[in-house]
Amino acid sequence: MKRFTGILVIACFLLSKVPLFAQQGQPNIIVYLSDDLGYLDTSPYGAKVVETPILEQLSKEGMKFNNAFVATPSCAPSRAALLTGLLPARNGAETNHSYPKEGIPYLIKNFKESGYKVYAFGKVAHYGGNDKCGFDYHLDQQVNLERNIRHFFDSVKVEGPVCLFVGDRRPHVAWTKQMDYSPDEVDLPPYFVDTKPTREHRSRYYTDITGLDSEMGKVLDYLTPIFGENTLTLFTSDHGAQWPFGKWNLYDAGIRTPLIVKWPGVIQAGAESDAKVSWIDILPTLLDISGSEIPKGLDGQSFKRVLEGKQTHFRDEIYTTHSGDGKFNIYPIRSVRTDQYKLIWNLVPDAYHTNHSDILRKDGAGAYWDSWDQKALKDLKAAAIIKKYYERPEWEFYDLKTDPDEQKNLMDDPEYQKEIVKLKKRLTKWLDKQNDELKTYREPYKIGQPKPNSKTIQNIK
Template sequence: MSNIFKHYLLLITILVFCAGCVNKRSSDNIYVRNENTLEKQPNLIFYLADDQDVYDYGCYGNEKVNTAAVDRLAKEGMLFTNAFTAQAICAPSRSQLFTGKYPLKNGCFANHTATRPNIKSITAQMKNLGYEVVLAGKSHVKPESVYQWDREWEPVPKKDVPRDYIPLDSIGAYFKTSKKPFCMFITSKYPHGKYFDVDNPNADDIKFYPFNEHKKNDNAYVKSKTGYYRSIEEDNTQIEGVLKLVDKYLDDNTLFIYSADHGVSGKFTVKDIGLKVPFVARWPKVIKPGTTSNQLIHYTDVLPTLMNIAGGKSIEDMDGNSFLPLLQGNDVEVNKYVYGVRTNQNILNSEVFPSRMIRDKRYKYIRNFNSLEVVEQNLTGKPNVDYFIKRGANTHKDEPHEELYDLQNDPFEQNNLAKNAELQGIKEQLKKDLFSWMKSQGDILDESLGNMPIITPKGKKGFKLDQDTPRRKIPDSIKNTLKKGDYIVIEHW
């Protein structure tokens, strides 16, 4: 055998070996492929606060609240100004993060309810890409068959504070000893009420906005709000603790995302004060510090993005899109529209008043399907059913059938332009696209009047319309009068 041929075989062997190394999927040497980089898989950390308005952060313009840890992340990474959830309520909001699907499609569109049992959630998707998937803190999602965390740590009690703490000791021990790439969701119980009890509350210590400035002289509101600010500060302390552990045990190839599941001031609504969320990302190896993105992103985009970063692709029936290009500095459109869902049933103030929303960067259209304007057309002729339909419309008597807002000039949605003659073309296009989306989601509502479904959970779980809740009383004559055929049973609840 000639020396040239020997050298040729040696070269081929080296090339084959190197190719095998690049494709190797071991516990400590897994690679991400995308258009711009070839990089070892990063660790992924997502910190989720609970019930905090996007307007209550220093980095989003509120100088009266202490969010130093989040402000630091914004300086060291990227701040998103147009990030949204589809539902301003805990379980439906979180289900989107974990499935890449809107609430109607994943099945969790009322609070305290379950994701459809046939869905492959983040636990299955990221495990398939070589990651260990961890939940540290509040869960609020089910069933266990869909969410099979590799490790899960409950919140831990702490003295002299109103809520349990995130499990910092377990998080630190895991960071120190982890041997493979991980995807960890750190889910805080703060600042969700019960809030701190603040002595001598002062309205001057609160930043007011058009949606709450009328409450400056409401002593109970001011006391609650100052307690809420104090709870935000307490969560800031927790975040600082996590960041110290990240800096101590993990390298620069760690993506850290901070968000809050929805705004408390707009809870249960489809207004931006409920659906617009804080969203900050730090990734020293990729994200340019101190940058801002104004592109529309959504909670359904999070799982496709994490899968993209891990070297995979999102599943075809997911609703979200990867925003990895934004993190890499490419200002591209991720979504033309984002959507919102309102389901007032199965909460303490349960009423029949569903809403849907569609929004682009500038304009927003809302359809309130059981407003007083149309309630007569929604009646069924069954007195016991119609009682609840009328009750829902009257409870929300100030909310019209249609709403249209120019968010560029009216970011707090104070001026309804639904009847503005010059904007009818925009309204009709948004309406058309909203109904098309609803159909694709398998919505229980459609554009026709006279379709006002009452929903109820299977079995005894949940808050049924014809029964009292701690916040809502039903007349004895109407209690327990809804029978099979009067409502839709949501089987997987």
């Protein structure tokens, strides 16, 4: 009896050292989301100034996707597409601060039906939305290891595999006042107006990115011994940064996103993929990996075979939409992108493209716009950048191999007419299939009228 008791004590000791949930065959899953992060603004994607050592390490241990895209470049519709596997016209969340139509199911329930506990910390669903989307637990509070994640896992007994969503609000505006990077040394895209306030805001943006990276490191260090080796970790961002030509735009600066996935023993460490994938594909992929049911009729598809190294090609084209953001951004756009070409359809070309940044000009967000206007009074290049920002043709076409920054519109170039016709047909066919009504949700700001500003827009209901 004493011998049996001793064996039992030893067994209990050994089991206490086994990571929680390790007995399950299904992997634990961590989906780590950034908010408004430009895809080129981390070290795995070539950033030279901003430091992101945690993401750098994750890319060395997992697979980095070079062609990952969101469904739409504004917060709420992007997250709705992620969580439903449906594009905006089909799930109903087309404009920012909107949610899927009644009756549109969230894919969270499919994880739960296969035995998963599904938790969300921080900004995952946009402010919770649709009664917290079916999560077992959803805390909207800004993610912080000590303040919420550690407290939860140290105090709640969890049984079964876990699918954990963690959403950091950074580097969403307003950016921190702290400048960990010298404004003189930060790099600016060629389509920015180079001014002192712009560089100072860029430093603050970079500081928030490094803060995001640091907190992510703390969270993953804490979760690793709890979740164990059989854990899939995925990092991505909901769209590009709130800089001109980024968020709320269908240029790559707005729709292309970082995507890094680590899964020890399955994904080859240090792998890269050029396969085109979309945010609508992420949850179908995780459902496939977890052995959960994938509903029929989704826009999203599983790219599990890409992760396993069994497939290099995934999507032929990427389709993206933008329909507006309240009374600040009233500029609907549609686009189709292949490996080499991008076709953009601006639905209201007789209106100004404008948004929160240039209208509100808040500190830590768009305050640098005043310096752009001032420089444009004497600088022709600055004036041309500002004009291109506000006024756009109905159609834009870019050769991404020769012009990755999408600066030279080739719509009238005879050399590209066959490709343009081909992409117009593809886009039209896709819009019909989506039943996209091409809505303009508010009266746009017509060119020739005064541009909206923080004072005049207050009078608009």
